[in-house]
Amino acid sequence: GVEAKGRHHLALAVPMVVLGTAVAMSWARHLDALLTGEDEARSIGVDVVAVRRWAIIWTATLTAAAVAIGGNISFVGLMVPHALRPFVGVEHRQLMPAAFLGGAAFVIWVDILVRVVPTRGHLPLGVVTRLVGAPIFLYLLARAAREGRMA
Secondary structure, eight states, rough: OOOTOOOOHHHHHHHHHHHHHHHHTTTTTHHHHHHOOOHHHTTTTTTTHHHHHHHHHHHHHHHHHHHHHOOOTTTHHHHHHHHHHHHHOHHHHHHHHHHHHHHHHHHHHHHHHHHHSSSSSSSOHHHHHHHHHHHHHHHHHHHHHHTTTOO
């Protein structure tokens, strides 16, 4: 979790976050093209395989950096973008920065909550995010199945 983390942890995370954000934002238009479908993206010159490969590599890299510093805080990356999409739209140029900031704000909010709410013992941050995130994940799975988007 984020408890007992200091400035030195932040100093470790900042370079990867800045680099990862810059790289992700530079590929936003290609990711937006994939939203239209693979065939449509190919028709406008997007190398679908390369974009998918890049997206997986950078997602894994940024996730690894975040987990190495903050620990395993489940479902934040799933919940926050879906919650923000109605407000900022589906374009990655707007959604990615909003999701980065929204995810950070959500983690801070939950961290404050677990520190302030009285419990019989220590309530880890990840437990709260799992309690909120698991039902949202199941809802998203059910919606995808209902809409025929499950492979």
